[in-house]
Amino acid sequence: MLTAREPDKETTRLIVDRLWCVSDATADGYETVLPSGRAQIIFSLSGIPLGENDPQDPSLRPLHVLQGPSTLPRRISRRPQISLCGASFQPGGAGPLFGPIHDTTDQVIDLARFWGGDAARLTDRLRNLDTHHARLDLLESEIEKRVVDGSAMPVLNRGIERLRAGAAIRDVCKELGLSAHVFRRLFVMNVGLTPKRYLRIERFRIALGRLSPAASLSDVAYEARFSDQSHMTREVEHFSSMTPGRLRASVWPYVGHVLDRAS
Numbered sequence: 001m002l003t004a005r006e007p008d009k010e011t012t013r014l015i016v017d018r019l020w021c022v023s024d025a026t027a028d029g030y031e032t033v034l035p036s037g038r039a040q041i042i043f044s045l046s047g048i049p050l051g052e053n054d055p056q057d058p059s060l061r062p063l064h065v066l067q068g069p070s071t072l073p074r075r076i077s078r079r080p081q082i083s084l085c086g087a088s089f090q091p092g093g094a095g096p097l098f099g100p101i102h103d104t105t106d107q108v109i110d111l112a113r114f115w116g117g118d119a120a121r122l123t124d125r126l127r128n129l130d131t132h133h134a135r136l137d138l139l140e141s142e143i144e145k146r147v148v149d150g151s152a153m154p155v156l157n158r159g160i161e162r163l164r165a166g167a168a169i170r171d172v173c174k175e176l177g178l179s180a181h182v183f184r185r186l187f188v189m190n191v192g193l194t195p196k197r198y199l200r201i202e203r204f205r206i207a208l209g210r211l212s213p214a215a216s217l218s219d220v221a222y223e224a225r226f227s228d229q230s231h232m233t234r235e236v237e238h239f240s241s242m243t244p245g246r247l248r249a250s251v252w253p254y255v256g257h258v259l260d261r262a263s
Contacts, residue, residue: 001022001023001024001132002020002021002022002254003020003021003022003132003133003136004018004019004020004021005018005019005020005136006018006019007019007140008140009140009144011144011147011150012140012143012144012147014090014093014150014153014154014157015089015090015092015093015094015096015097015143015147015150015153016087016088016089016090016093016140016143017038017088017089017090017093018087018088019086019087019136019139019140020085020086020087020088020136021084021085021086021132021135021136022081022083022084022085022254023082023083023132024078024081024082025082027078027079027080027081027082028078028079029077029078029259029260030075030076030077030078030260031075031076031078031253031257031258031259031260032073032074032075032076032240032241032242032257032258032260033070033073033074033075033076033256033257034073034208034239034240034256034257034258035070035071035072035073035201035204035239035240036069036070036088036201036205036256037069037070037071037091037191037192037193037197037198037201037202037205038069038070038088038089038090038091038093039066039067039068039069039088039089039093039094039101039104039192040066040067040086040087040088040089041064041065041066041067041086041087041111042064042065042067042084042085042086043063043064043084043085043086043122043123043126043139044063044064044080044083044084044123045083045084045085045123045126045127045135046079046080046082046083046084047063048079048080048082049061049062049063049080050062050063050064050065050080050108062110062111062112063120063123064110064111064112064119064120064122064123065108065109065110065111066094066098066104066108066109066111066113066114067107067108067109068101068103068104068105068106068107068108068109068192069091069094069101069104069105069106069191069192069193070105070106071105071106071193071197071201071239072106072239073239073240073241073242075260078253083127085126085132085135085136085139086139087139087140087143090153090157091156091160091191091198092152092153092156092157092160092187092190092191093153094190094192095152095153095189095190096147096148096149096150096152096153097114097143097146097147097148098114099148100189100190101189101190101191101192102188102189102192104192105192105193115146122138122139122142125138126138126139152186152190155176155178155186156186156187156190156191158175158176159172159176159183159187159195160191160198162175163195163198163199164199164202166225169183169195183195200235200239201239203224203225203226203235204224204235204236204239204240205256206223206224206225207220207221207224207226207232207235207236207244208236208247208256209255210223210224211244211247211248212248213248213249215248217229217232217233217244217245217248220232220244232244240258242258
């Protein structure tokens with residue numbers, strides 16, 4: 001069972017996209033998580049370590065992690081989904097909690113490196129609650145308390161909104177009153193990606209959202225603003241290591257998660 005919601009509080013709504021909990025007693029096998037360009041914090045409440053080792057200490061198999069903005073597909077075990085809880089950040093939203101995140105891109109890092117013993121204590125508190133809704137309320141409260149400096153978010157959000165609408169970077173910089181160098185640095189430090197790479201992943205995500213079994217691939221390419229179907233195919237294969245046709249026919253237990261055919 002998946003429970004997910006947007007944040008209730010204004011402060012967390014600015015930086016968090018979704019709060020979520022998963023409970024699946026039958027979780028087994030493997031799946032591929034596709035790039036989202038967003039950071040997450042994830043807590044394993046079943047006692048099963050999360051699949052990646054800490055890159056700074058490969059011997060660790062933590063129960064709580066910061067997953068940096070993802071640009072690559074990752075094959076993971078589904079067993080931790082017996083009980084998981086987490087938060088997916090807005091683009092740039094992890095910065096107010098963790099500071100510059102450009103060094104975390106495509107990394108999975110023990111949350112204790114940032115929060116010390118509080119990471120394990122929060123994991124225990126989440127585990128001891130009886131319902132998904134109670135866990136999400138606690139997690140949102142903890143995130144809100146840890147926001148250090150969200151002053152960059154209004155500028156970033158405006159810039160991202162204009163870029164998504166198709167505005168050129170030079171025009172966005174002019175509207176924001178920033179030089180191209182300052183805007184790019186602000187973007188990379190907080191989003192973890194260059195504006196160009198971020199937009200490529202966003203277009204990939206739009207295409208994924210339209211890849212239903214009945215969808216025409218040429219229509220999907222047009223709606224996601226690719227130059228043509230061949231362009232979409234190259235980008236989808238780059239970010240997922242799968243063809244659009246294979247993705248269209250795959251089983252998706254959750255958005256952005258593709259079940260292994262053997263699972």
